[in-house]
Each structure stands twice: as structure tokens, then as C-alpha cells.
Amino acid sequence: MAIVLEARGLNKSFGAVTAANDINVALEQDAIVGLIGSNGAGKTTFINMVTGYLKPSSGTITFGGRDITPFNPRQITRLGICRSFQIPQLFNTLSVYDNLLVGIGIVVSGGKNWAEASHYVGTPGAAVDGMLERFRLTDYRDKLAGELPEGIRKLLDIAMAMAVKPKILLLDEPTSGVSADEKLTLMDMVMEAVRAQKVTVIFVEHDMEIVTRYTQRVLAFYEGRVIADGAPTVVLNDPEVRRYVTGEIPHVTAGDKHAAH
Amino acid sequence: MKRDPTLPILIAGSIILLALGPFLPRWAMFLINVSLCYGIVVLGMLLLMRTGVVSFGHGLYYCLGAYAAGTLDQVFKISDMAVMLVAAVIVTALASAALGLLLRKYRDIFFAMLSLAFSMILYGLLVKTSALGSSDGFNVAASKIAGITVAGTAVDRYVRYALTVVFAFIAGVFMHKYLNSHMGRLAEAIRDNELRVEYMGASVRNVIHVNYVISAVLAGIGGALAAIAVGHIDPEMAYWTTSGEFVFVGILAGTGSVLAPLLGAFIFETIRSFAYEYSPNTWQMALGITMLVVIMFLPGGLWSLFTRKRKAA
Amino acid sequence: MAQLLAVLIDGLIYSSWLFIIAVGLTLIYGVMKILNIAHGSLYALGAYSAASLAGYWIRQGYPPMGSYAVMVVAAILVGLVAGPVIERGLLRFMYGKDEIVLVLVTYAVFLILEDFVKLVWGVDPYFIAQPYGLLGNFTVGDLTYPNYNLVLFGAAVFIGVVLAWVLTKTRQGKMLLAVIHDREMSAAMGINVGRVYFITFTVGAMLGALGGALTAPMISVQPGIGAETIVLAFAVVVIGGLGSLPGAALAALLVGIVRSAAVHYRPELDLFSIYLVMAVVLIMRPKGLFSAQEARKI
Numbered sequence A: 001m002a003i004v005l006e007a008r009g010l011n012k013s014f015g016a017v018t019a020a021n022d023i024n025v026a027l028e029q030d031a032i033v034g035l036i037g038s039n040g041a042g043k044t045t046f047i048n049m050v051t052g053y054l055k056p057s058s059g060t061i062t063f064g065g066r067d068i069t070p071f072n073p074r075q076i077t078r079l080g081i082c083r084s085f086q087i088p089q090l091f092n093t094l095s096v097y098d099n100l101l102v103g104i105g106i107v108v109s110g111g112k113n114w115a116e117a118s119h120y121v122g123t124p125g126a127a128v129d130g131m132l133e134r135f136r137l138t139d140y141r142d143k144l145a146g147e148l149p150e151g152i153r154k155l156l157d158i159a160m161a162m163a164v165k166p167k168i169l170l171l172d173e174p175t176s177g178v179s180a181d182e183k184l185t186l187m188d189m190v191m192e193a194v195r196a197q198k199v200t201v202i203f204v205e206h207d208m209e210i211v212t213r214y215t216q217r218v219l220a221f222y223e224g225r226v227i228a229d230g231a232p233t234v235v236l237n238d239p240e241v242r243r244y245v246t247g248e249i250p251h252v253t254a255g256d257k258h259a260a261h
Numbered sequence B: 001m002k003r004d005p006t007l008p009i010l011i012a013g014s015i016i017l018l019a020l021g022p023f024l025p026r027w028a029m030f031l032i033n034v035s036l037c038y039g040i041v042v043l044g045m046l047l048l049m050r051t052g053v054v055s056f057g058h059g060l061y062y063c064l065g066a067y068a069a070g071t072l073d074q075v076f077k078i079s080d081m082a083v084m085l086v087a088a089v090i091v092t093a094l095a096s097a098a099l100g101l102l103l104r105k106y107r108d109i110f111f112a113m114l115s116l117a118f119s120m121i122l123y124g125l126l127v128k129t130s131a132l133g134s135s136d137g138f139n140v141a142a143s144k145i146a147g148i149t150v151a152g153t154a155v156d157r158y159v160r161y162a163l164t165v166v167f168a169f170i171a172g173v174f175m176h177k178y179l180n181s182h183m184g185r186l187a188e189a190i191r192d193n194e195l196r197v198e199y200m201g202a203s204v205r206n207v208i209h210v211n212y213v214i215s216a217v218l219a220g221i222g223g224a225l226a227a228i229a230v231g232h233i234d235p236e237m238a239y240w241t242t243s244g245e246f247v248f249v250g251i252l253a254g255t256g257s258v259l260a261p262l263l264g265a266f267i268f269e270t271i272r273s274f275a276y277e278y279s280p281n282t283w284q285m286a287l288g289i290t291m292l293v294v295i296m297f298l299p300g301g302l303w304s305l306f307t308r309k310r311k312a313a
Numbered sequence C: 001m002a003q004l005l006a007v008l009i010d011g012l013i014y015s016s017w018l019f020i021i022a023v024g025l026t027l028i029y030g031v032m033k034i035l036n037i038a039h040g041s042l043y044a045l046g047a048y049s050a051a052s053l054a055g056y057w058i059r060q061g062y063p064p065m066g067s068y069a070v071m072v073v074a075a076i077l078v079g080l081v082a083g084p085v086i087e088r089g090l091l092r093f094m095y096g097k098d099e100i101v102l103v104l105v106t107y108a109v110f111l112i113l114e115d116f117v118k119l120v121w122g123v124d125p126y127f128i129a130q131p132y133g134l135l136g137n138f139t140v141g142d143l144t145y146p147n148y149n150l151v152l153f154g155a156a157v158f159i160g161v162v163l164a165w166v167l168t169k170t171r172q173g174k175m176l177l178a179v180i181h182d183r184e185m186s187a188a189m190g191i192n193v194g195r196v197y198f199i200t201f202t203v204g205a206m207l208g209a210l211g212g213a214l215t216a217p218m219i220s221v222q223p224g225i226g227a228e229t230i231v232l233a234f235a236v237v238v239i240g241g242l243g244s245l246p247g248a249a250l251a252a253l254l255v256g257i258v259r260s261a262a263v264h265y266r267p268e269l270d271l272f273s274i275y276l277v278m279a280v281v282l283i284m285r286p287k288g289l290f291s292a293q294e295a296r297k298i
Helices: A043-050 A073-079 A096-108 A124-134 A150-163 A180-197 A208-214 A232-237 A239-244 A254-260 B006-023 B026-050 B059-074 B081-103 B108-127 B156-179 B182-192 B194-198 B204-230 B240-253 B259-278 B283-297 B303-312 C002-032 C039-059 C066-089 C099-121 C148-169 C171-181 C183-188 C193-218 C225-240 C245-265 C267-284
Strands: A003-014 A017-028 A032-036 A058-063 A081-083 A168-172 A200-204 A217-222 A225-230 C137-140 C143-146
Touching: A003 A043, A017 A043, A017 A058, A017 A200, A017 A225, A032 A043, A032 A208, A043 A168, A043 A200, A073 A081, A073 B194, A081 A150, A096 A124, A096 A150, A096 B182, A124 A150, A124 A180, A150 A168, A150 A180, A180 A208, A208 A232, A217 A232, A217 A239, A225 A232, A225 A239, A232 A239, B006 B156, B006 B259, B026 B156, B026 B182, B026 B204, B026 B240, B026 B259, B059 B081, B059 B108, B059 B204, B059 B240, B081 B108, B081 B156, B081 B204, B108 B240, B108 C099, B108 C225, B108 C267, B156 B182, B156 B204, B156 B259, B182 B194, B182 B204, B194 B204, B240 B259, B240 B283, B240 C099, B240 C225, B259 B283, B259 B303, B283 C099, C002 C039, C002 C143, C002 C148, C002 C171, C002 C193, C002 C225, C002 C245, C039 C066, C039 C099, C039 C193, C039 C225, C066 C193, C099 C225, C143 C148, C148 C171, C148 C193, C148 C245, C171 C183, C171 C193, C183 C193, C193 C225, C225 C245, C225 C267, C245 C267
Parallel strands: A032 A200, A032 A217, A081 A168, A168 A200
Antiparallel strands: A003 A017, A003 A058, A217 A225, C137 C143
């Protein structure tokens, strides 16, 4: 399988805090990859670097062989890498319909350096209605994004990322804030929409059941490093992962050691 | 699907104004003329406000448009209205394209202050330029239109009036279509969440720059038309309080429709003319109080009165 | 050489004036995040009040030296009356609205006060020149300056030092700094933000009025001085960094010297040298000379 996205030797520090420590990851076309790790382990920092929001202190990121490290979010989006956010980034004063219409309008009016992903056929309006159907948002079509329930906001955030025809889709905690019984429905819907478009998916997740159910490969983060990389069952049984991520093996941190004395 | 009556009203309104023109008393024609000049400028403010940006320096382009017209007359002895308007468009387009390169990087107070600074720079330059009359300005005699002499003829005033009505109509239709297009939606998206816009592949700065230029050209056209209508221009057009008036009318009118700035400008000019005549020392106070009332009770501007009524129907 | 000295002295005098008119504005912005356009009106009110009261004092034959105290008292009174009226009577109801809406509210107040001044004092200019010449002159080489300018300089330094001391050494001052830094966090820590706003606005109003009062003997006090001054105060505040006192001081110094140089070498640039400085500074430092850091959003 072709390597579509590769990160080599990524480092990122914010003063004394190391958010990324020598990260090396190679992602294959059409893979579905999960990123796990406790809060602050570096998962969102990784996504922020890949999408151009943060510049790594050192290291490179290549997409289809092309070095995208110095690019900004707009350029990276146009190349075909899109993302959703931990806190949904929507246009709160626009309707759900208009939120998607803006995105599709950007693709349709895009210039030469827009992603080679196939452009929309038919009218932008029809394309929006299609997306609304696929994501079961049709009932919310004319509602203002700012008035939606949290789960629907997350869904819209993901739909907007899909609207600009990504080749790689990065989802930052797609099911956080969504009630337990809705999580699976949400992920099923997203994965179905993704399969229809041949997209490589990476998503950050804290729910291990979702990780095992939907991913083919898992990367475990801890203190800015990737401590495990492989099939879900293998990674989830890795002793380091069990200690530092899922918490199944209790571990003593330096802080605890001090407290004990 | 509610039908937007804006276009029909624009068309009907323009036809009515053009037809009524010859029968209106001079002061009424003049009032409508000057109001619409202001209204055209405020259409530009509307666009910027929809994009989430407030300029406190649009007097710069209003003044540039007027002085482009005036300079053609005074210096080059070209007193053709059509040429003046073309000159105003070119000058303001070039100036805003250049200044926009810097301004597009700023928002909020900084955008407002920088735009104010540029307008005050023009003010300062004009006041010190004796060749252009310094702070007194000078008279502008636009006597022809597309080669045909109108000054001194019976239709002189009507031609100036009709010219403004026609341009207000064109500007209104253009802005209406623009705001309802992808660019219009993108502008509102930018006002709402710039980060998301960048993350969907559009350049926020490019859109702001383009909209800035459009609004500047509108201000220039307004200024040139004002020069043609009034016959006198002075550096006060670039003073920050003039820009403040454009902002004021924009807020007063609201951003609900392109009809709002045109109507709002007319109300503003009417109040100003009458208030100034009866009590020159309190019209600013009246303006200030009106602004407070609108801000407190009608945050959508006066236009929201109309939309509320329609929703209730 | 003599010209250079003139540039420096004129520059320092103008810088002092700029600092005095700008410091209240930046204080109010820093604490309340409001760009108070009405500051220009307070300046005007201060100037008119000082001119009236000092004029009355001198006409009545009281010791002319007392006119200085009278001017300062006039300014303080203006601040103590106008400040609370505007803040408690109007602004208080607008907190929480968009920043630009608050600016427009202060613009409305500015318009109202501009006419208020005309109604109370009429449109003819007032002259109150005695305090200006009363103290005699000082000479530097060939150049002669009224000693009043030293008063201006002294006032600027005094205000700067007192404010700096109050803000960093007293408890109330540190609370102010806390609110400047993070309003929500300060409220969560139990600071009475409403009271801080009230005090800040009143102090800012007094400083604005004081600027006008001290300037009155140097100019003809007439309608329009508020509008002229507020744009200059804005420019200084923006150049220095919104809400920064050291920024305002540095900006005042920078603009003062540049404008003085312009007046002496390129008079046609005089009126807008300040805006050129603003444009240049903002290009190099987009938020002004001293500006706060912003936290990450996503």
C-alpha cells in the first residue's frame, strides 16, 4: 500500500514542555488509524502540526512525497488534508445548510491548486442536500449552527471537514461530548461516509471500544512520544500502553513518589 | 421559501425617484441626491460589517473620489461627470488595493485605527496643500456629462439627481447580488469563525482585501457624486468625524438588506439638515441620543423594525 | 546644533502633553477593554471648566498663583462628576456587548458632550493666558521657553510615577493590574470588578479633564478641541500598546520627538507625522510596542 502521509523526526517544544518527541509515523492509503493517549500526551499537537496550525521545532511532514512542513492550514486543506476539532468549529450564525454550502462553494470556486479530488457535479445546493442526507442532518437544515445540540454540532463539524473533499481526514475526538448510546451510531455514519469517498482516516479517541471496533492500526502517545504502533489488539495489550494510556496497570509518577515520603 | 422583495423595491424605488424628479422642489432633489451619495458609501460599510470588519477611515476614499473629480476640473479643466466618476473609481481602487495589503492583516480596533490613521494622513496632506485650497477646499464645476453640456440648462439639477439615483440603483443591485453569492456567505463565515474558513481552504485575508477594495470604490463614487451635486469639496471629507458618520449610519440602518443603508442615509441626512437649521448646537446631541437608543433597543438597526413586522405577519 | 536642541526640547514638551492626554485612555482600555471616544469630551470639559474657573478667579483679583490650583480642582471636579455619570448611568448597562458596540456608545456620548459644551459655554473661544506667562521663562542658549512648559513636563512625570507606584505597590493597584490581565479570572478570585471599573473610569475621566485643564492656558479653548485631541490620544495609545502605561509613555516620547523633528525640518508632515509613526510601528509590531500574549485556541 502506498505511503500517503509521513512524519519524520517531529519535535515540538513550548518552552520547557515537550509536546512532541521524535515522532516517526508513516500512514498508508485508505488506512483507518486511531491515536490514543492520555490528555497532554501530544495527540492534538500532532494533528495541529500535520494540518499546519503549528510549526514543528524540527522534523518534516510529507504528503504524497511532497514536503508540507512549512505550509499553513489553508494550503494543507487545499492539498486534501482536512480535520475536525475537539471543540466544534462552526459558523454559529449561519444555518446548517449554509455552513456546508460555504465549504462546497469554496471547493467549487477553487483555483488551480485545489485538491485533485473530484469536484462536485450538479449544483452546490444539491451537493449540500446530499451531504445532509448522508449525515442525517436534513432535519436540522435551516437551524442556526449555534443552536444545535452538542452531538449534532460534532456531526456538522465532521461533515464540514468532509465537504471539502479530503484525501486524509483527521478527526480530533469525534465522539467526545456525545452520549454513550449515540457514539456508535455517529461512528457508523462517519465511517460509511468515509468509505464512499476513499479517504484515509486518523482519529483521536479515548473510548477503547471504539478504537478496537473501527481501526486497523493504533498509535499510542505518551509524553510526546509514540510508545506503541500496530494492530489494535497488540497495542492495547502492550504493557507500556496498559500502564501509561489505559491505566490498567497502575504506575507511580515522580509526583507520587515525593508524596509518599 | 420567503421571497426577498429587495430587488423589486430597488427597481420600483429608482423608477419612482426618476419619474418624480422634475416635480420635486429644489431642496428635496438636493436632499435625496446627497442622501444617496452617503447611502452608496454606507453600502460599502455594510459589506465590511458583514465581513466582520469596521473601518473608521472611509472618509479617505470619499474624499479621494471627490478630489479626483475636483482635480480634473480645477487642474485639467475636464469637467465631464462621466470622466470624473471613472477617475474616482480608478483612484480609489488603486489606493485601496495598496492600503488593503497592509490593513488585511488587522482586525477590530487595530483595523479601525489604521484606517483612521490613513484618512487623517490625507486630511493633513490636503490641509497643507495650498494649491488645492488648504482647509477651505475649492469649488467643483461639473458642467458636462459624456460630452453633453448640462450646466446652465434647465435639466442641470435633474441630470445630477438622476445620475446619483442611477448609481445608487446599480450599487444596490450589485451589492444585493454579491451578498447573496458565495462571496457574501464567505464574508459572513469570516465574521463568524476565521479559523474555520482557513481550515476549509479559503483565504480570509484575500476576501477581506477584495471587500475592502469594493467598499472603497463605492465610497469614491459617493464622493465624486457628492462633488458633482454640491459643487464644493474640502478636506473635512477625510476627517475622522466624517468616517464616524458613515459608521453611525451603518449601525443605525442595520445590515439586514441593501435597502437599509440607502434608507438610513436618507433619514440621517434629513434629520441633519432640519436639526441643523433649527438648532445648530444640538444636532450632534440628537444624533448621539439616537445612536444610543438604536444600540440599546434595536441592535439590528432600524431595518430590524421591518423584518420583525414581516415575521409577525 | 541649536536646532537639534530645539527639536529635543519641543519634543519633550509635546511628549509630556501627549502622555497626559493618553494615559487616562489607555488605563480605561486596559481595565475595561473600552476605547473611550468620550475621553476627548472630558478633555474639552476640563479645558472649558479650567478656563472659566481660573478666569473667574483671576478677574476677582485673587492671587494669580492660585489659578493653578483652581485649574486642577476644576479638572478633578469634572472627572468626579462626569466619570460616575457616564459609567454608572450608561456604560454599566453595556458591558458584555461587543467591543465595537462599546466604542460606538462612547462615540454617542462624545457627540452629546460636544453639544453640551456648546450649550453651556457657547461657541466663542475662551482665552485664559495668564497662568501660561505667570511663571516667567527659561532660556537654553538662544531659545526661550515659558516655564509653564516645565509644569507640563513635571505633571507628566508626576502622573506617570504616581500611577506606576499605585499600580504596582498598592493593593488596589494590583487588583487593577489583575483585571487588566484577565477579567474573568479576577472576578473568580473575588475581585469586585464592577467597583474596579467605576474607579478606573472616574480616574481616567479626571486624567482626561486634567489634560484639558493644563492645556487651556496654552490654546484658545473652543469647540472642536475634543475631536482634535482624541485622535492624537488614540494614536499614542495604539502605538504604545492598548492598556500599557509604559507603552503610552514610550509612544508619547517617540511621537513627540518625531513630530518636533517634522515641525522643524519638514513642516508639511507636521499634522500627520503621528499617523506615520503609528503605521510604521504597527507594521513592525502589529499590536503596538508593548502588547499582551494570546493563548492558543484549538
